[in-house]
Amino acid sequence: MITGDLIFTQTGSATNAISAVTQGYKGARINHVGILIETQLGKFVLEAFPPEVRLTSIKVFINRSKDASGYPRFLAARLEQEHRGLISEAIAYGLKQRDIPYDRRYITDEAALYCSELIVDMFKFANNGIEFFKESPMSFRDFETGEVHEYWVRYYNYFGMDVPEGEPGSNPGDISRDSKLHIYDVVGEITGYQP
8 A cells, every 4th residue: 555545444334324325346335434644654544533634553544444353344445547646735635634623414514524525625625626536415325225324313313403315425435436546455354345
């Protein structure tokens, strides 16, 4: 893995509330994403993870993806060559977002950031303000039932708001399927993944 690679993980099970409503590359039920940064001190992942945007050691990041048997589960992706020129500016922008609170409501704004929103914003900035990883209407519908997942109804009720079904946003699954990325490694048994 090298600087600028995106790492998509599955944390928890396929019944995780994010995994239950999103699908990634070849059906993978991934629910988190960060971007790799190599420094003199080692490899780190820039991520939006509670409670804020931060740099996390690659070891800690990967350890969060372990399944019940202790094996990690992640996808490693690299931007296609023609887009790699955006990486340094995207990372410089992303590093300036450190300490911004994690967005627990998953609403696209600048007051707080969730994992895929950070990646979307970084590459939009590096791409001269033009959307690079596309946002799309968010869906909180369970793949099995087609209904808004009960977890999300309760979750947003806690914040005193309706589920933002159809509002613009992003998720790790959508980004992992973007044609501007090449998935070059699939590690572990990721729920839903069909080689």
